Amino acid sequence: MSEPSLIDPAELARNLAEVQTEIAAAAKAAEREAGDIGLVAVSKTHPAAAIEALHALGQRRFGENRVQEAQAKYGALRDGLPGLELHLIGPLQTNKLRDALALFDVIETVDRPKLAEAMAAALQQPTTPIRMRACFIQVNTGEEPQKAGIMPHEADDFIRHCREDLHLPVAGLMAIPPAEEEPSPHFAWLRCCAKRHGLRQLSMGMSADYPVAIGQGATLVRVGTAIFGHRPALR
Numbered sequence: 001m002s003e004p005s006l007i008d009p010a011e012l013a014r015n016l017a018e019v020q021t022e023i024a025a026a027a028k029a030a031e032r033e034a035g036d037i038g039l040v041a042v043s044k045t046h047p048a049a050a051i052e053a054l055h056a057l058g059q060r061r062f063g064e065n066r067v068q069e070a071q072a073k074y075g076a077l078r079d080g081l082p083g084l085e086l087h088l089i090g091p092l093q094t095n096k097l098r099d100a101l102a103l104f105d106v107i108e109t110v111d112r113p114k115l116a117e118a119m120a121a122a123l124q125q126p127t128t129p130i131r132m133r134a135c136f137i138q139v140n141t142g143e144e145p146q147k148a149g150i151m152p153h154e155a156d157d158f159i160r161h162c163r164e165d166l167h168l169p170v171a172g173l174m175a176i177p178p179a180e181e182e183p184s185p186h187f188a189w190l191r192c193c194a195k196r197h198g199l200r201q202l203s204m205g206m207s208a209d210y211p212v213a214i215g216q217g218a219t220l221v222r223v224g225t226a227i228f229g230h231r232p233a234l235r
């Protein structure tokens with residue numbers, strides 16, 4: 001059964017410290033610098049009070065998977081959260097693109113030509129309010145039909161298209177491996193693909209597997225449950 005989401009600052013502080021300790025340990029084991037690994041605190045479904053408490057503890061990067069929920073929560077909060085860096089980690093529909101470009105600092109889910117082309121067009125219009133300064137290309141490494149992401153065999157062409165034809169500010173690659181599979185081969189595939197393209201950033205690893213992802217080169221890990229507690233069952 002799921003417990004209610006955490007808004008007790010002491011418990012959030014303990015969880016955050018635990019995750020930071022795990023990140024440092026995984027980095028050390030991989031002979032990497034802990035400072036090269038960024039933590040995205042995934043706040044979807046969790047209340048503003050929990051976000052504010054985490055910000056007060058020094059956490060600056062947050063992730064949300066729905067544009068509307070993020071607007072509702074962060075639109076009002078933002079002025080009180082200096083240094084906030086907001087990431088979109090869920091699928092983006094083209095009709096929400098303008099809102100997303102104005103709200104998120106980083107969009108991690110560029111996953112198809114139609115979206116990439118609409119993004120490039122919007123970025124070229126001087127009247128579009130833009131906050132986004134970097135994007136990631138999401139790859140469906142498990143080739144799961146229900147999951148977003150460009151298919152692995154199309155990834156090379158799509159990455160080139162986004163960078164060379166569309167001039168999108170692509171910082172790296174993102175993936176969500178199949179829940180029931182050993183994630184390492186997926187992480188390794190993503191790392192090799194990024195390397196081929198000279199991309200430095202790798203967003204991979206969630207509560208269940210972020211230490212493994214760090215071992216495979218993750219530069220951003222997206223952690224929700226291990227910080228905030230369980231989400232309501234429907235999500």
Ligand SMILES: *Cc1c(COP(=O)(O)O)cnc(C)c1O
Pocket residue numbers: 042044065089090176205206207208222223224225226
């Ligand atoms: C919800 C979500 C996460 C965080 O998952 P946890 O298992 O709660 O850490 C990470 N990445 C994406 C894309 C998500 O939607």
